[in-house]
Structure formats: structure tokens, C-alpha cells
Amino acid sequence: MLSIETKDRIKFIQGNEACAEAAIAGGVRFFAGYPITPSSEIAEILSKRLPQEGGKFIQMEDEIASMGAILGASLAGLKTMTATSGPGFSLKQELIGYACLCEIPCVVVNVQRGGPSTGLPTSPSQSDVMQSRWGTHGDHPAVVLCPSSVAEMYELTVQAINFSESLRTPVILLSDEVVAHLYEKVEFPEAADLKLSDRPRPKGGPGEKYLPFAADSINGVPRIANFGEGFHFNVTGLIHDLDGFPTTDPGKTENLIRRLHEKVNSRIREICLFETENLEDATVVLCSYGATVRSARHAAREAGKRGLKVGSIKLKTLWPFPDFVFERLGKKVKTVIVCEMNMGQLIREVERASRGRFKVAGVNISRGTMITPQEILDKIERAG
Numbered sequence: 001m002l003s004i005e006t007k008d009r010i011k012f013i014q015g016n017e018a019c020a021e022a023a024i025a026g027g028v029r030f031f032a033g034y035p036i037t038p039s040s041e042i043a044e045i046l047s048k049r050l051p052q053e054g055g056k057f058i059q060m061e062d063e064i065a066s067m068g069a070i071l072g073a074s075l076a077g078l079k080t081m082t083a084t085s086g087p088g089f090s091l092k093q094e095l096i097g098y099a100c101l102c103e104i105p106c107v108v109v110n111v112q113r114g115g116p117s118t119g120l121p122t123s124p125s126q127s128d129v130m131q132s133r134w135g136t137h138g139d140h141p142a143v144v145l146c147p148s149s150v151a152e153m154y155e156l157t158v159q160a161i162n163f164s165e166s167l168r169t170p171v172i173l174l175s176d177e178v179v180a181h182l183y184e185k186v187e188f189p190e191a192a193d194l195k196l197s198d199r200p201r202p203k204g205g206p207g208e209k210y211l212p213f214a215a216d217s218i219n220g221v222p223r224i225a226n227f228g229e230g231f232h233f234n235v236t237g238l239i240h241d242l243d244g245f246p247t248t249d250p251g252k253t254e255n256l257i258r259r260l261h262e263k264v265n266s267r268i269r270e271i272c273l274f275e276t277e278n279l280e281d282a283t284v285v286l287c288s289y290g291a292t293v294r295s296a297r298h299a300a301r302e303a304g305k306r307g308l309k310v311g312s313i314k315l316k317t318l319w320p321f322p323d324f325v326f327e328r329l330g331k332k333v334k335t336v337i338v339c340e341m342n343m344g345q346l347i348r349e350v351e352r353a354s355r356g357r358f359k360v361a362g363v364n365i366s367r368g369t370m371i372t373p374q375e376i377l378d379k380i381e382r383a384g
Contacts, residue, residue, distance in 0.1 A: 009188040015153045015180045016041035019109060019173070020049060021188070022157035023081050027196055028107070029055035030078040032069035034062055034088065037121045038177040039111035042083040063088040067095035070106050075235065077226035079161055083109035086119060089128060089135070096170050097136030098237045100260065103168040103213070103222060105199055107160045112176040112290075114368045123368030124177040126290055126341040132172050133319045139257055141264040143271060144172045144319040148293035150184035156273075156316060162197035163271060167263055168221050174318065176341070178291035178370060199224050206230025213256070214242040220263035264320060272322035275314045278304075282311030283332055284383050287350055288339040289315040292371050296339050299376035310380055318346065326353035335359045335383040339371055359383070 013021070020042050023031070031050055033043040043059070050057045056073075060066040063084055070080035084092060089110045099106055112128045114120025128135075132144045145160050147153040157173055164171040200223045202210055212233040213222050225231035234244035239256060241247045264271065277300070279285065284303075288296035293314050303310040309332075313325060326336065336358055338347040347362045354360055363379050365371050 009190070010185060011188065012183060012185050013150060014041065015147070015150045015175065015182050016111070017045055018150045018154040018186055019083070019157045019175070019180075020045035022154040023107075023161070024049055024053055024055075025188075025191065025194055026158040026161035027079045028081045028161060029053065030070060030073040030080045031055070031082065032058045032060050032066040032073070032080075033082045033084065034060055034066050036063075036085045036088045038113055038180050039083045039085045039109060041180075042109060042111075063091040064095065067092040067108075071095060071099055071104050074104050074106050075227045077229070079105070079165065081107040081109065081161075083111070085111045086113045086115050086121070086128075087117070089131065093131075093136040097138055097140065099170040100136065100140040101138070101237060101239075102235050103224070103260075104170070105164040105168055105224075106170050107157070107164050107173060108170055109157075109173045109175065111180045112174065114366075120368040122177065124291060124341060124370060125366070125368070126176055126292065127343075127345070127366065128174065129318060129340075129342065129345040132174050141169070141261050142172070142319040143167065143169060143264060144174050144317070145273070146174045146289045146316060146318050147179055148288075148290050148314060148316075149179065150182055151186045152316065153179060154186055154188065158194060158196075159273070162195070165199045166197040166221070167267070168199060168224055169264070174290070176290045201225070202231065211242040212244050213240060215259055215263070219266050220259050268320050268322075269324075271317055271320060272325070273316035274322055274325055275316070276325075277312045278309075279311040279313075279329065279333075281309050281332060282330075283309045283334050284311070284380055285329065285333055285336045286310065286312045286339060286376065286380075287315065287336055287346075288312070289318060289346070290341075292339045292341060295371045295373045296376055298373040299380060302373065302377055303380045308380060315346075321349045321353070323353040326350060327355070329358065333358050335361055337361045337363060337376070337379050337383060339363045339376055341371060342366055
């Protein structure tokens with residue numbers, strides 16, 4: 001029998017609501033955004049919840065201003081978030097790049113919808129996968145998490161906040177319309193059980209010399225002070241030295257770009273979250289992410305009833321891409337089928353990771369509806 005305390009933590013909620021509640025639990029105290037379908041519930045809920053928790057909500061005039069606002073609030077010391085969809089995510093790209101170079105922690109939620117352009121505002125899609133990795137120009141790392149359920153919307157929102165803080169980098173939570181508007185039962189963890197991360201802080205006081213981009217032993221992540229607390233430092237979108245001021249020195253430029261990548265790559269086993277099922281004897285493996293996981297799991301069960309050996313890989317982290325998950329697949333695996341609501345974006349990453357050891361096929365639809373289990377099952381039977 002459930003205790004009263006446990007019952008209070010069990011709720012039947014929507015995906016976007018779970019994201020908003022996770023933001024509060026994860027320590028976010030500043031949100032700036034602009035309404036856009038299908039992410040608007042996140043902003044609406046946080047407009048009420050944040051003031052209750054001593055935080056600040058502000059609706060900006062557009063998505064660009066929203067991104068700028070959360071970067072400013074983050075530099076002042078707050079955990080920050082914004083949420084958007086489709087065209088709004090496109091508008092945020094320049095300042096996402098700024099956050100990458102200036103190492104400003106923040107979380108950007110993108111609830112994917114059909115496109116290009118205004119596209120299908122109320123229909124599901126997974127067509128922003130490559131944009132989430134390469135949307136902003138320049139050579140930079142990216143951390144992108146992708147929930148497939150309401151419970152994971154909560155879990156991965158907290159994880160996105162933790163990664164952004166501990167790595168001093170923007171993190172993208174790449175949801176989709178189905179997961180965002182789905183209602184499911186979620187048991188929230190006890191507040192005391194949540195493991196929260198904070199950004200690395202300067203060891204000395206304001207009177208000591210402070211280099212805001214000098215990495216120490218914390219996996220190449222520099223310690224960051226709060227603006228307004230006596231530490232004087234420069235933040236610029238130009239390539240900069242350890243003190244934050246611009247430089248064109250080739251060696252310093254190379255060191256900076258390599259360090260940005262290395263601080264993510266050095267923790268790739270921690271960052272790359274995934275789940276596997278029935279890989280031991282599988283000859284066909286389904287790879288899926290986001291809402292498509294649901295259809296893939298159903299198809300795998302049906303295939304098993306027909307005597308087919310089908311395993312599954314659910315990716316919760318899309319970037320950095322977990323090559324090692326595919327590199328260690330057994331020799332029995334003949335085909336990996338990548339299921340995506342797009343014309344084929346992650347499939348090329350799986351092909352690259354396969355190194356020719358198995359065939360890679362895709363189930364790709366871009367019609368504004370979910371992939372059905374039958375479509376995946378048909379592909380399994382042709383592959384098997």
C-alpha cells in the first residue's frame with residue numbers, strides 16, 4: 001500500500017508540465033521565452049510556478065531576445081532555461097553559439113514540430129536532430145538529450161540542467177509534440193534524492209586574480225564567477241584568451257577549441273544515456289529515440305511472437321553520438337533499423353558507427369504523424 005507521502009508524489013501529468021516541474025526541482029530560477037506551439041505550456045506553467053519559488057519569469061518580444069535574457073541571467077549566477085519549437089529554435093542558433101564559446105550554462109528546450117518553415121505547428125516530427133548538433137556555425141561540441149516518455153521528460157530535464165552547470169555549456173532537450181502533449185503517470189522523486197550539480201566556482205575571493213577561461217582539474221571546465229559579486233571579467237563572442245579578452249593567436253585559438261570539445265568528450269560515457277533490450281541473440285536491432293521508441297518497442301514484441309530475434313536500442317542522448325553502443329553489438333546482428341520521423345538524419349551516424357559490420361536500414365516518415373508499429377514490423381520481416 002502506498003504511503004500518503006508517495007501518493008502525493010504520483011501525478012497524471014502532461015510532458016510539458018513534467019518539464020516545467022523538473023526545471024523547478026533542478027534549480028532553474030529564471031525563464032525567458034516566447035509562446036510557440038507545441039512548447040507553450042512550459043512557459044505558461046513556469047510563469048506561475050517560478051514566482052512561487054522565488055524565481056523570475058519574463059516573456060520576451062521574440063526568441064532571440066529570450067535567448068539573450070537567459071544568458072545574461074546565467075552569467076549573474078542563476079540556473080536558466082528557455083523553451084521553443086521549430087522556427088523559434090532557428091532564431092536562437094546565433095546565441096546558442098555564443099553560449100558555446102563563452103561557456104555559459106543554460107538549457108534550451110526544443111519541442112519539435114513539422115517543418116520546414118512554419119510547417120505543421122501541431123504535428124509531430126523529429127527533423128531537428130541535425131540542427132540541434134550543427135545549427136549554430138563554428139566547430140563546437142553539443143549535448144542533446146531526447147525523452148521518449150513523460151517520466152523521461154522529467155528525468156532528462158533535471159539531467160540537462162546538471163550537464164549544463166557542470167560542463168559550463170548550453171544543453172538542448174530535444175522533445176517532440178507527442179511526448180510534450182502526452183499524459184502519463186509519473187512518480188516524482190523525493191527532493192532529497194535528486195542529485196543536482198552546480199557550476200564550478202572560483203576558489204579565491206574577488207580580490208584575487210581571476211581568469212574566467214582558465215581550465216583547472218575539473219575535466220577542463222573553467223571556474224565561473226557571478227557577475228556583480230566583485231569578480232571582473234570580460235565576455236566576448238570573439239575567440240578569447242584565458243582572461244576573456246580577444247586574441248587571434250593561432251596556438252591559443254587551437255587550445256580553446258580543443259578544450260571545448262575535450263570537456264565534453266572526456267565525459268562521454270557519463271553523458272551518453274541509453275537503454276537496450278534483448279541484444280544477446282538478436283539478428284535485427286531497432287534503434288529509436290523520442291516518441292518513436294513506443295512504436296519500435298511494440299514492433300519488437302510482435303516480431304518476437306513470430307519467432308524473430310529482435311533487440312532494441314533506445315537513445316536518450318543523441319549528441320555526442322554514442323558510437324560505442326553500436327561498436328559493441330555482437331556478431332549475430334545482421335541489420336540495425338533506425339526509426340525516425342524524418343527523411344533520415346541519425347541513420348548516417350549509425351552507418352558511420354557500424355564500420356561495415358552490419359547493414360543499416362531506415363524507417364523514415366515525414367508526414368506529420370507517428371511511425372506505426374506495422375511499418376517497423378514490415379521492415380523487420382524484410383530484413384530478417
